[in-house]
Amino acid sequence: MLFEPIELGKLELSNRFVRSATHEWMAEPDGSPTERLGELYSELARNRVGLIITGYAYVNPQGKSDRLQQGIYDDRFIASYKELVFGVHRYKSKIVMQISHGGRQTMLTAQNPMLFAPSAVTVRTTGITPEEMTEDEVFATIDDFANAARRAKESGFDGVQLHCAHGFLLSSFISPYTNRRTDRWGGSTEKRVQIIVDIINRIREITDDRDFPIMVKMNATDGFPKDKKNVLDAPECVDIAKILAASGVCAIEVSGGIVEASDELFRTKIKTHEEEAYYRDYSKMIKEAVDIPVILVGGLRSKVVMDKMLSEKYADMISLCRPLICEPELVENIYSGKTDIAKCVSCNLCSDESGIKCNYDFED
Numbered sequence: 037m038l039f040e041p042i043e044l045g046k047l048e049l050s051n052r053f054v055r056s057a058t059h060e061w062m063a064e065p066d067g068s069p070t071e072r073l074g075e076l077y078s079e080l081a082r083n084r085v086g087l088i089i090t091g092y093a094y095v096n097p098q099g100k101s102d103r104l105q106q107g108i109y110d111d112r113f114i115a116s117y118k119e120l121v122f123g124v125h126r127y128k129s130k131i132v133m134q135i136s137h138g139g140r141q142t143m144l145t146a147q148n149p150m151l152f153a154p155s156a157v158t159v160r161t162t163g164i165t166p167e168e169m170t171e172d173e174v175f176a177t178i179d180d181f182a183n184a185a186r187r188a189k190e191s192g193f194d195g196v197q198l199h200c201a202h203g204f205l206l207s208s209f210i211s212p213y214t215n216r217r218t219d220r221w222g223g224s225t226e227k228r229v230q231i232i233v234d235i236i237n238r239i240r241e242i243t244d245d246r247d248f249p250i251m252v253k254m255n256a257t258d259g260f261p262k263d264k265k266n267v268l269d270a271p272e273c274v275d276i277a278k279i280l281a282a283s284g285v286c287a288i289e290v291s292g293g294i295v296e297a298s299d300e301l302f303r304t305k306i307k308t309h310e311e312e313a314y315y316r317d318y319s320k321m322i323k324e325a326v327d328i329p330v331i332l333v334g335g336l337r338s339k340v341v342m343d344k345m346l347s348e349k350y351a352d353m354i355s356l357c358r359p360l361i362c363e364p365e366l367v368e369n370i371y372s373g374k375t376d377i378a379k380c381v382s383c384n385l386c387s388d389e390s391g392i393k394c395n396y397d398f399e400d
C-alpha cells in the first residue's frame with residue numbers, strides 16, 4: 037500500500053510518503069527562501085517522496101519562531117517560492133507550505149520583544165509570560181494566515197498545512213492548558229478550535245477557491261503525564277479532528293507535544309518496533325472518527341511498521357522527518373527494495389542551525 041496513490045481532496049498524490057514539515061535553517065534572515073532550500077526539496081522529490089511539506093513559514097514577523105526560518109508574510113516572496121515549487125513539480129511530487137505563528141513559542145529579539153498567546157500562561161521552560169491577545173489582534177492574525185495561504189497559492193504550492201501542533205499559536209488555542217479565554221475563542225472545545233475554522237473560512241474567501249487544499253497538523257496531546265487535568269489529550273482530540281474535518285480540511289496529520297513536555301514531539305532513541313509510530317493510537321482513534329485521510333508522524337522507521345500502520349488502518353499516510361534528513365533517498369531505496377529500515381537513530385543532532393543535516397557519527 038505504501039506506493040499506492042491517494043487523494044487528499046483535489047490533491048492527487050502518487051504514494052503514501054510525506055516529508056513532515058521540518059525547519060531547515062536555510063532561509064535568509066528576512067525569511068526569503070534560498071537556492072539551498074529549493075535544492076533540498078528537489079532532492080526529496082527526485083527520490084519519490086509523494087508529498088513534501090515545507091518547514092514552518094511564519095505568517096507575520098511577530099510570529100517568527102526561529103533563526104533562518106522561511107517567511108510568507110509579504111508578496112515579495114512569491115517570485116522566489118515559484119522557482120522552488122517549479123523545482124519540485126519537475127518530478128511526480130507535490131509540495132504544500134506549512135504556515136505558522138510561533139505564539140508563546142516565538143523567538144524573542146530586540147525587534148520582537150513580546151510573546152503573544154491566547155492567554156497569559158507562563159512558559160515553564162523560560163519563565164516568560166506572554167501577552168493575552170486582544171480580539172483585534174486575533175482578527176488581524178486570522179487575516180495574516182489567510183493572506184499567507186493566498187501567497188502560497190499564487191506561488192504554485194499545491195496547498196497549505198496549518199501548523200496546529202507543538203505548542204505554537206494555533207496549537208495553544210486548541211489546548212485548555214494554554215487557552216484560558218472566556219470570549220468566542222476560549223472555553224468549550226468548539227470555541228478553542230474556532231480560530232482555525234475562522235482561518236479556513238477566511239482562506240476560502242480571500243483565495244475565492246473552495247477547493248484549494250488546506251490540511252492541518254494537529255496536536256492530539258500536549259504530552260503531559262496522563263494524570264494532569266485540563267490539558268489536551270484523548271478523547272477530546274477526536275472531537276477537535278471532527279470539527280476540523282467538518283470545516284473542510286482535506287487531511288489531518290496527527291502529532292503531539294508542547295515545549296513544556298520535553299522531547300515528546302521528537303522522541304529519541306527509537307530502537308524497537310514497539311517504540312516506533314508513537315502517536316499511532318491517537319491517529320487510529322481520529323481515523324475511525326473522520327472520513328478524510330489521516331497522516332501519522334513520529335518515530336516511523338521500518339517498512340514493516342509503516343505497512344502495518346496502513347493495513348491495520350492506523351493511518352492513510354506515513355510522514356517522516358528525521359529519517360529524511362539522514363537519508364533523503366530513503367523512499368526511493370524502500371521502493372527499489374534496497375532497504376527496509378531507516379538508518380536514523382533518533383538522536384536529534386540534526387537540529388543544526390547551520391542547516392539541517394545528520395550529525396550522528398555512525399563510525400563511533
Ligand SMILES: Cc1cc2nc3c(=O)[nH]c(=O)nc-3n(C[C@H](O)[C@H](O)[C@H](O)COP(=O)(O)O)c2cc1C
Binds near residue numbers: 134202
Ligand atoms: C530539525 C527539526 C525541525 C522540525 N521542524 C518542524 C516544523 O517546522 N514544523 C512541524 O510541524 N514540525 C517540525 N518538526 C517535527 C517533525 O515534523 C516531526 O513531527 C517529528 O520530528 C517526529 O517525526 P520523526 O520521528 O519522523 O522525526 C521538526 C523536527 C526536527 C527534528
